[in-house]
Amino acid sequence: MKTHKVEQLIIAAVAFFWCFLMWFATAAFAPSIVVEFSLTKAQFGILASSALWAAPILRPVAGYLADRIGAPKSFAIVLFFTGIMSIVSAYAESYAAIFVTRALVAIAGIAFVIGIQHVAQWFEEEEMGAAEGLYAGTGNAGAGMGMLILPRIYGTDYSSAFLHLGVVALVIGVWVLVRGVSAKSAEQADMAKSTATLRDTAFVWTRFAAIALMFAYAMSFGLEIGMNAWLSGYYKMGFEDAIRQLGFSSIRDVQIAAGTFGAVQSFNASLFRPFSGYMSDLWQRKNWMPFPIISKSLQYSPRIHWLMFALLAITITMIALTIAGLSGNVVISVLILALFGITVSFGTGGTFAIVPLMFKKRPGTATGFIGGVSCLGGVIYPLVYGGVENIHMGYAYVAVFFFIPFMLFFAWAMHWDIHPEDHGIGKKEGWLGK
């Protein structure tokens, strides 16, 4: 079948966008669901967190699957399954049925690794940053778009929204199957397939470079999804008086203001992500390598230095969020939050401008590990934020006790000048038996 890599990029981006739209559709209608089923705060908390349960476990499986059977078939499986579940959820009448079906729809969040693998199979090294950035940024925007648009189109009629989202997912699934092609050449597809074994998976999971990139992604994407779940509550609890002074008097108004502040982070973290891919390309072209310890000899070393810069920026803005919170000034806090979202996008885009290059023979397996396990950050950080006495201090604690050690490990794991992806726990020959 005649195709072009840009068509394959569009297919991946649209499929991923729709999956993310379905993933966060539950959150978009949470107020209506809470009222209709009279949920307690604890029940709502479990419903909200259930959206993140599948990712750490199933994203690695999705990466393995993409390498074995190709991204188009993998995308189609996810779209068909979650689309049907979304349609079923539209007819759910009890809370238990809503909870189970929406938790199953949340499996759509695993689609990310499939598309990353697909783009890696089609694009050249020098254009990888922009291509992966375009794919991931556009797709991630589905989450923010859902929160912003869906309640305004459907009001409180979430059942119609779930039904329509599911039907369109099925249509996209058919389109992906008809027009999607696994790789630019049969050799490329066969190479990915031949390395998708349990031995290779264990090999990748024990590589220091893969662990370091997983930490980098936990500092960016894991942080992003954790903040999505946390920020509305943070602004309500941490700035309630300041928000009321702005004129938002009722609980509903305070919630709208708090939710809108949170959306600033979500949109910036998503839509500036392609810019990060472009910046990674730029650092590569300009050969910028300012940091000590990290290798300067690898073909893609400047991209690693760009990611290190991004991780530093994330850590600094996390501490700035604490300082802004302690000042009690909501305007400063929101402005720093906007900047924070951009630095998060630097980290997410910067990580996946490296993964396909460093793990060229195992793109799906590596993406599954890095993109999957890092999601645990989204579960852990909010627990820290909520566990400290002063609600504003959590960001600084996470920055100091999680992010600084992560960065030190990252710099060390990237110091090898030759094949850093081969160093890890146990020797390559031992894991791969070659």
Place this chain on the structure above:
Amino acid sequence: MGGGSISQEGVTYEPWYKWGVLVLYLEMLGAVGVCIYSLYMAFTGTGGFPGKGH
């Protein structure tokens, strides 16, 4: 996808690349727009889409 390939500092890009970079800029403009809209809505208490107060 017409047009010839682009050469920047020794690296030759295919024609799609310039359009890809254009999309990147448009997406960033979109993000800035959403920020402005969100801040306006949050600070004024108005601006519910499509253009009505809440």
